Amino acid sequence: MSKFVIHGGNRLQGEIRVGGAKNAVLPILAATVLSGKVSILTDCPNLKDVHTMIEILRSIGCRISFEDAVITIDTSTLSSYEVPEGLVREMRSSIFLMGPILGRCGKIKISYPGGCEIGPRPIDLHIKALEALGVKITEAHGFLECEVLGLKGCEIHLDYPSVGATENAILAAILAEGTTRIINAAKEPEIVDLQDFLQKMGAKIHGAGTSEIIIEGVKELREAEHRIMPDRIVTGTILAAGAATGGDILVTNAIASHVHPIISKLKECGCLILEKGDTLKLKAPERIRAVDTVKTLPYPGFPTDMQAQFMALMTVARGTSFFTETIFENRYKHVDELTRMGAKIKIDGRVAVIKGVKKLTGARVFAKDLRGGAALVIAGLIAEGITTVEDIVHIERGYEQFDKMLEQLGANIYKIK
Structure with missing residues (x-):
């Protein structure tokens, strides 16, 4: 099984193009x-x-x-x-x-x-x-x-x-x-x-x-x-990774209207986002603040496919956030893995309470589904030390050369086959 090895701590910066959805x-x-x-x-x-x-x-x-x-x-x-x-x-x-x-x-x-x-x-x-x-x-x-x-x-x-x-x-x-x-x-x-x-x-x-x-x-x-239209979930994932690392990134071939629920939450936690044509520019603070609530809903609500990645971001936010997953009942499989990295998360049915910590620490974790796997990669980018994300076959179902995309923005990440 292939895996990603991530040396955390690098701030994401630069330009990246999102491909088709x-x-x-x-x-x-x-x-x-x-x-x-x-x-x-x-x-x-x-x-x-x-x-x-x-x-x-x-x-x-x-x-x-x-x-x-x-x-x-x-x-x-x-x-x-x-x-x-x-x-x-x-x-x-x-x-x-x-x-x-x-x-x-x-x-x-x-x-x-x-x-x-x-x-x-x-x-x-x-x-x-x-x-x-x-x-x-x-x-x-x-x-x-x-x-x-x-x-x-x-x-x-x-x-x-x-x-x-x-x-x-x-x-x-x-x-x-x-x-x-x-x-x-x-x-x-x-x-x-x-x-x-x-x-x-x-x-x-x-x-x-x-x-x-x-x-x-x-x-x-x-x-x-x-x-094919640009992938709004890849766009959202890259923006969340940029926000998590205190980054300064430019995402091209993006359709801003498709990701407005995500942009709205990123602004709420302290990020500056500029929309111009098919580009989105994100500048994040050194440490973001927690958003009060994230509730997944059918479009144009907050997408269930971004819940895990946004939760990874909230693990190091200043304050406490509440997530409600209304679409799928078994979509918190990433929580146990984030907890292994030092996150403070409690689950009660479809509700998750995330109390932000100052830092995560690298660990060996397992991707159990597509978006949960992407969340673990984001956690690895902000964690202290080395994180190994196993079973990345799930991640590769939805992200083309995810490691190369992040590497282009300055992440220290590589794939082992």
């Missing part, structure tokens, strides 16, 4: 199936999850090349509606293929998806949305077998604004007959990026970014080229 490219890759033509995606992150999705698409007959952040995919050669179980178990986002394969083939056989163990993420909302469009779904032996004679537009009311269910419903509705309205849709920027790509292919869709999305089904789509 993992959570945008995965559903867009799935969407390419709908056209049955060639799609070109640029500024794609070179991540394990992206390669897994590419392998899944290849396994069902698509032709794909991935070079210099450009993915060229020809889905005209799609030859199977059965998705390999082993690959699906590696990555939860494989569930996005249900909508487009049903739209293209009228059937799909797929196993229940895997991914990070951050609590139950039932796919019942996906199933309900697809059933509303006319799909007959049979669940047996860990597989979902879905079939439809012809997808029919309808009104879909989501019980919860789930990002995945919203995206799957969109993808299934694009080639459906008639009009589909998705009510209580998720509003995340990644959904807007998916809409932008679909519109380039000729889909009739609008409303992404609001709670109601309307899709008028079309019979066919065309070739398209699309640049």
Whole structure:
């Protein structure tokens, strides 16, 4: 297993560019199936999850090349509606293929998806949305077998604004007959990026970014080229690392509006942040002050994917902060590891109380999920001595060359394979 070794104490400074978003490219890759033509995606992150999705698409007959952040995919050669179980178990986002394969083939056989163990993420909302469009779904032996004679537009009311269910419903509705309205849709920027790509292919869709999305089904789509939006969670993570180390950094290829909840909290703890075009400049005090409360919420609230990294920042803040995790019930796995480094954190159900300490000390810690792993790296940057972060395969699912990015800003970090 690879690991990061971090010699803490260096102040981050300099300039860094954020690449394309993992959570945008995965559903867009799935969407390419709908056209049955060639799609070109640029500024794609070179991540394990992206390669897994590419392998899944290849396994069902698509032709794909991935070079210099450009993915060229020809889905005209799609030859199977059965998705390999082993690959699906590696990555939860494989569930996005249900909508487009049903739209293209009228059937799909797929196993229940895997991914990070951050609590139950039932796919019942996906199933309900697809059933509303006319799909007959049979669940047996860990597989979902879905079939439809012809997808029919309808009104879909989501019980919860789930990002995945919203995206799957969109993808299934694009080639459906008639009009589909998705009510209580998720509003995340990644959904807007998916809409932008679909519109380039000729889909009739609008409303992404609001709670109601309307899709008028079309019979066919065309070739398209699309640049993947910048990764707002990588942007937030770099800003949190800069703040933790008393840094002075410039983040380029950032969309400030996507990270306003994070910027707001960083300003609250004493950081100066300037927004100009696609750049964010952060200047942090020597020691930040604690924010009163951090409560994770669906977009545009504070993202659950930034909770762990922000908690790492609060471990050395002046004062006490309270975190409430409302999205996933098992997303405090990083707490025990931060405590090993000297953090003072108490957990009561979904609430965490963090009392800031003057310093953390280096230790051997284990990444148990993607964002929790990033939090441990941030803790290592501010800790006294050497920190070894094990099991970084989780971190590398969402951060491309994380060590190189931080090294570029002056961190003393290296990877051991």
